[in-house]
Amino acid sequence: MQRRPLLQLSAAIVAGLAPWRAVRAEAVDDTWYDAQRRRKLPIRVRWPAGEGPCALIVHSHGLGGNRDGGDVWGRAWQQAGFAVLHLQ
Secondary structure, three states: OOHHHHHHHHHHHHHHHHHHHHOOOOOEEEEEEEOOOOEEEEEEEEOOOOOOOOOEEEEEOOOOOOOOOOHHHHHHHHHOOOEEEEEO
């Protein structure tokens, strides 16, 4: 994938997640719907403490797992100041 489409996709993901930033929870679960493929996409979002900008890590557990996969890594990244998006 070329850099510009990847950056645009990343910006769209972060913009779509921004309303959850106000939620002060360990993790926020939601389900997105992929209309083209007619399937649900369960996600989990972790925001770091603070209100400033942060980098986003997109974590996919791999084949056969779920959004709970990589929970220990997600918590560590969150505590290190990263936003984390777990995909199922």
